[in-house]
Amino acid sequence: METSTAERPDTAPAVPPSGVVAVVAHRKKTFGGGLDELRSRLVGAGVGRLLWYEVPKSRKAPKRVRAALDSGAELVLVWGGDGMVQRCADALAGSGVPMGILPAGTANLFAVNLGIPVDLQKAVRIALHGRRRELDLGRINGEHFAVMAGAGFDGDLIRDADRQLKGRFGRIAYVWTGLRHVRGECVRTRIRVDGADWFDDEASCVLFGNVGTITGGIPAFDDARPDDGALEVGVATASGAVDWARTLGRMAAGRSEESPFVRITRGRKITVRFDAPKTYELDGGARGKAKRLKVKVVPGALTVCCPDPPD
Secondary structure, three states, X not given: OOOOOOOOOOEOOOOOOOOEEEEEEEOOOOOOOHHHHHHHHHHHXXXXXXXXXXXXXXXXXXXXXXXXXXXXXXXXXXXXXXXXXXXXXXXXOOOOOOEEEEEXXXXXXXXXXXXXXXXXXXXXXXXXXXXXXXXXXXXXXXXEEOOEEEXXXXXXXXXXXOHHHHHHHOHHHHHHHHHHHOOOOOEEEEEEEOOEEEEXXXXXXXXXXXXXXXXXXXEOOOOOOOOOOOEEEEXXXXXXXXXXXXXXXXXXXXXXXXXXXXXXXXXXEEEEEEEEEEEEEEOOEEEEEEEEEEEEEEEEEEEEEEOOOOO
């Protein structure tokens, strides 16, 4: 399997600050001086026309993104965490309209992987004036994700993890929550990567990564890049509390590949079949249960406003 690892060239800034800018905000998330400060900074920056949308839940964001595009938005600023970013990225995919990320949630892994700081003034500057990068998205069962997706133990962990615990303790919270909720349930799992059989055995978790640092701040995929036209694929065979303690500990330490219960590869199109339905998640949001997953990379699907590269 050949995959280009060369970074795509940056695109030129797609919208001057005086253009049409849309804000799609999760109103329950806080950041800096809040949405009042954001509005003041955008007006002060000379934004020509400001479209403003607030939502109480991230699942209501795609409708607002589509309304912004219909109204001529040339830049969409997303205020929230990874769940909000994922919902908006799904709606923006393929549009060519850049996304600026204002990391207002407790989990901002996409922003962290891209080097976008948790500083409102700096994040706004990057959104308005930073370089535009064409980045890949993953797609699982018809829905895009920016950071990661997973099924099995991972889906159960996401569903059960306490939000307050996640916000306070990051990756340690996920290790603790995982050990509290581990059930040791392995299911016959068949995985094909780019048309070839890759795994056929009992497994407790399957992961797909678009970036290196995933849920809980765990550095699971050292070689992942969001612009290389591929996804990282990992499968875990840990089956009980002891196995998972070892596996999660090595993942938290950034040594996933050293675990005897983990296999990792890369690919563009992946299909997964489980003998029993498993909960799956994407970018930290639990979905339903499924016996079959169809996953693929969508190269250059999303244009994102990013910090300038270091000198």
